[in-house]
Amino acid sequence: MNYKNFPMVSKVIFGRGSFNQVNDVLAPKRLGIHSPFIFLIDDVFKGNSWLTSRISLAYDDRIIFVSTKEEPKTAQVDDLVEDIILKGKERPSGIIGIGGGSILDLTKAVSIMLTNDGLAEDYQGWDLVKNPAIYHVGVPTLSGTGAEVSRTAVLTGPEKKLGINSDFTPFDQVILDSKLTRGVSKEQWFYTGMDCYIHCVESLTGTYLNAFSQSYGNMALELCKEIFLDDKLSEEEAQEKLMMASWHGGMSIVYSQVGVAHALSYGLSYLLGTKHGIGNCIVFNHLEEFYPEGVKIFKEMLAKHHISLPQGVCAHLSDSEFDIMIDVALGLEPLWENAIGIDWKKTITREKLKSLYQRM
Missing domain, CATH: 1.20.1090.10 (Dehydroquinate synthase-like - alpha domain)
Structure with missing residues (x-):
């Protein structure tokens, strides 16, 4: 019998207030002054300085607020990838997703599509991804989806709803700070x-x-x-x-x-x-x-x-x-x-x- 050799999240920080360490976690991963960290953040946190003030932006780093009113779509991934490529001088040092399952799935998919040709819909399925994703970090602000630990990025495409299931999908780093889940309805x-x-x-x-x-x-x-x-x-x-x-x-x-x-x-x-x-x-x-x-x-x-x-x-x-x-x-x-x-x-x-x- 052939047993599948599944990857897992290689590093995880757990504890209330642990999100305060995000800058220390990211600093050693910076590839250069023109290789930014891109933060994809659920737009419910727009104007929420309690969260964003903990992120130290430097050089060409960017925060992109993303709407989660709809389920994440392959076209949304393609648009984000195009935006990151067009506005960047070099490939990003990493993508950091802060939000619920939708944001985490988008983050995983964007990190994959920055290193793989074509459209996100081309990779909906099992083990279709050829190249490793760029460094990506998940910071859940909701608990339940399991997106922070799974090997899939679930997306709705033009023909189906199906995940990008691959060994390159799981996060390289996860920060589990339950303080970030307060205020949820x-x-x-x-x-x-x-x-x-x-x-x-x-x-x-x-x-x-x-x-x-x-x-x-x-x-x-x-x-x-x-x-x-x-x-x-x-x-x-x-x-x-x-x-x-x-x-x-x-x-x-x-x-x-x-x-x-x-x-x-x-x-x-x-x-x-x-x-x-x-x-x-x-x-x-x-x-x-x-x-x-x-x-x-x-x-x-x-x-x-x-x-x-x-x-x-x-x-x-x-x-x-x-x-x-x-x-x-x-x-x-x-x-x-x-x-x-x-x-x-x-x-x-x-x-x-x-x-x-x-x-x-």
């Missing part, structure tokens, strides 16, 4: 946290499960239950534990995969632009058939935190629109194989997926 906190919870359920019940995935998945799942069902944690403890749940949840799918919820959620996102976290929740709420225990606990979490999910998001779609979502979902074959097994096509039919979408 309750809904955003819940939806992003549920992305982690759903990762774990899909990984732990999948056919790809192994001891590596199981150990990380179990840890993240127990943390999620503690965070979202217990009342004993302080706000700071909950922030730190969710940050670690996100990390472990991301690690749980390094050697396995996600499953039904993510496959269907990608279809929603591609057609309707539904944000990933809430999309997973909308889908998972209807998946008792596949994850009975996981969905039962999920509904307890929904009730405890008084979260009302959108209803009827697919109520007015045409047959052709359903077909678009179904095509996107069926294209994610590794997810279905993990969830159902190698014979998944016998039960996961177009009619089956349409009936699931119609419930949403």
